[in-house]
Amino acid sequence: MIQARKLGHVVLKVRDVQVSKAFYTRVLGLQVAHEARQRGAVFLSFGTEHHDLALFQLATGETPAATQPGLHHTAWQLESFEALQDAHRELGRLGIAVEATTEHNVTRSVYFHDPDGNRVELYCDMVPNGFEAMQTLGPVSMPLNMETGEAVSQ
Numbered sequence: 504m505i506q507a508r509k510l511g512h513v514v515l516k517v518r519d520v521q522v523s524k525a526f527y528t529r530v531l532g533l534q535v536a537h538e539a540r541q542r543g544a545v546f547l548s549f550g551t552e553h554h555d556l557a558l559f560q561l562a563t564g565e566t567p568a569a570t571q572p573g574l575h576h577t578a579w580q581l582e583s584f585e586a587l588q589d590a591h592r593e594l595g596r597l598g599i600a601v602e603a604t605t606e607h608n609v610t611r612s613v614y615f616h617d618p619d620g621n622r623v624e625l626y627c628d629m630v631p632n633g634f635e636a637m638q639t640l641g642p643v644s645m646p647l648n649m650e651t652g653e654a655v656s657q
Contacts (some may be wrong), residue, residue, distance in 0.1 A: 513577050514558075515617075517558050518560070518563065519560065519618070522544075522618050527617070528547065529538050529597065530599065533555065534547065534548055534550055535547060536548040542559075543559060544560070558583075569645065573653060574621060576614070576623060578624040578625075579623070580628070584652055587626070587627045588649055588650075593615050594615060601615050602614040602615055602616065603646070603649050605646075606645045606646070607643055608629070609630050609633050609638070609642060610626040610628055611652070612625065612626040613626075
């Protein structure tokens, strides 16, 4: 059996690499590690890895329907719930529509879309041992009040 160490990076096909580069550097704080303008490629990093996210200007056409196979979302971890609350407010200031705020038992999350319609999740862990908690508690999906941190009854 192959035993990978970790997920190394994600590569997205985008319609306009410059628009996507601006989005991911502004919204998530990624830095440009390398840009190959002639190839329509940008490699973005948090400053440790050679790249955490790569963007290739290869996409044309419409965003795939939600029911089609493909990437569901990328998830980006924040330090704390307070950082998630700050990020939620920042998305509002940037004019980025939030699709959902969710209590998942093991995490709390904010969901929105990038310029190509890819779903993006910002999350913070809410338990110290995520693997063990996932095995015993499992995930839930309830609306979350970002001000109070309380799950909202449906």
